[in-house]
Amino acid sequence: MKADVGLVGLAVMGQNLVLNIARKGYTVAVYNRTAERTKRFIEERVKSEKIVPAYSIEDFVNSLSKPRKIILMVKAGKPVDDMIGELLPYLEKGDLIIDGGNSHYADTDRRLKELAKEGILYLGMGVSGGEYGALHGPSLMPGGTRDAYALVERILMDIAARTEDGPCCTYVGDGSAGHFVKMVHNGIEYSIMQSIAEIYDLMRKGLNLSTEQIGSIFEDWNNGELSSFLMEISSKIMRWNDEETGKPLVELILDKAEQKGTGKWSTQAALDLGVPTFSMAASVFARVVSYYKEERQRLSKLYHKHLTLSESVTIEELEKALSLAYFLSYSQGIWLIHEASKTFNYGIDLLEVLRIWKGGCIIRSKMLDFLIELLKDSQDNLTFLNDEKAQKFVEERLDSAVKVSNFARSLAIPSPAINGCLDYLFSLTTDSLPANLIQAQRDFFGAHTFERIDKPGTFHVEWQPLD
Template structure:
């Protein structure tokens, strides 16, 4: 710390902001934080150690004055207007060349606007995704910065120090130009939605179709996490089945209401995919099923009206559970493929130059969607950095073909048992459509031309055509 100035400042000392500062302090950086709520500042100081160089202040001006130039100041505040409000409060206190980082889940178009605005003020602005939750922030998250290259170079040593490490490599890399950091984080969250949906469907097949107890489901997920399905979300699912409710003594998962919340990033991913356009049906389904879960009273009424008979799956239990694991892995591969294909398309459309090899590399550790599968994706992108869809990689295609039959069989059994596995079905449908060189949409084009003169192309000669239909 030169002249008693601090290396890094944080605006917003909630759980994530506080833990990131403590992580930086662990790595020898002097840090200062600001929050309007003085109790959050006190919590930062209480959680620090005598070896940390940490300070909390209740004045933005006081914080800015104590940071070395060029200043590195990060915001972790709610997306939307709060971010703009903080920027306006900061600007009179900053000098040209200072770096402002938005580490929240901001919509990428807002980040684009803010980047341009800050450039006009001669400031650097970095939209940065951070994944890993509170534990990741404290001990090593996956970090997705984008935008200003000069700012990235300045921040790189600091971010590499605090990021999660896989094989000694930090889980942080430059994600591309403009709003690439927040765009990559948005798609990351969409994939996260999809994997969680797939896991919940498999849980329902185990619970409803096979009548497994929570203890037995813990064993299934724990075993899966020792093999090809090893990932953070499988690991925590196994853990959840063991948790007891301190109030009732029941398994906690059984007393949690079946209404899923969301903060909007999954919805943004679906909406943006339609704008590109690119097909991400498994992510779309994950968003849609969180929405339908909210209508609990209607679902209860509909269940009483239709009285669906949830039939038990009579297949050999051990063999079927093994199939279920293969089916889940296949579907997870396909939902990753959808998200990564979206990033490939967006990188081209928005000229962001997103390095997909680095994206999957930094997702291998620290983040919520970290998975053993990402090692295979990393190899695929090392072989072809401009791979439009990971399903086009020969080795991944071989792996998926080994799992495909299991995915089909599981879906058939679940459908016959009236268990909703729409995420699994959407993944299989995507695979079947993507591997179909002759889709039936020629009929759709004929219909469009007949009722609306929308024209069509032909298979035997170039050009655009219209028919006067009889």
């Protein structure tokens, strides 16, 4: 019997996704470049599931029913191109390749065009949920042609996470829409993670709370409006003690955060599309600066900060500040997705994106229900700010967020994500920005011209004699 679907790449995510598919009643063929990993997977993790191992590309492809449906779970970049190159000689017109990795959307667009010339269908599919989600139900964001999606829709719906609103999978849109949405999902993830980390930093350094106390507060918050996967795991992390020392493990982890590129790509895309993603960009740079541990240690000994401590903050104020940061992080991401959809003709349904993020994915949270409500009220409310309910939400939390920002500043504790969210909000809600001076400066040194507020047209002034 031929396999219903095949999967290439048996790292942990690939293994878990295979088991998820097989446990939904499908027969899955698997292949990994390292044969030993395939053997270990079959021996150690496969029980009664219908999983067929293959040890050559030819055998793997031949084990699949037609039209063949192949999921790639390999590292983004050249490894994806290399694997496609190995598969192509054995594929036929109408076969389908699905890239389930975190590929850059431009690479996905290129591969779509290249494979279309060969008659091969292609989907770029964002997969969120980590190792646990891959096994028990991820959020799936496939993009490409509808014909390609139709071949695997039933399988994807079956393996996706489920909420009261249905499976957390939808046809996201044309071209590289799936990978673009997953990229921005990760940019939002960066912003929320950095915001939580900053609140944690203020609790331990500003309020002198223990890791255990912070864990209890995070647990309480996870039962309220901050209910989310990231808050849930943060509360668990705070209570995880190291077996060797008995100390909280988080206190023993080196403060050098790594990244795989999606946060950076989100920021680059925001710059290309002209969308102000203040906190997303700041969160990428926060990870970058964390990596300079030795330099930070050296400079910390040279600079003795003598600051005036501002009024302390309460736990409730910290909660409100973080809630506002969540809201504004989503705001930036959805705006970016909308602009990309318009520019690249993706045809993305933003309500569907928010719906499939409600389960399985890393940024799932209770707040998504509120955002869906705001967007349903007005499809043009892309920042979520053009609504009386949103205005009330923001105003109830803004004073707390500003106070938290000031408290951090008075302690010389960096809070780039929270400040980025505030600057995003303040910039969007300010009628008059100082860009008039910048335009005058540009015209002064480069004759770039400017517009006026009192009459139409484009103007230039000879600010100084040329001779």
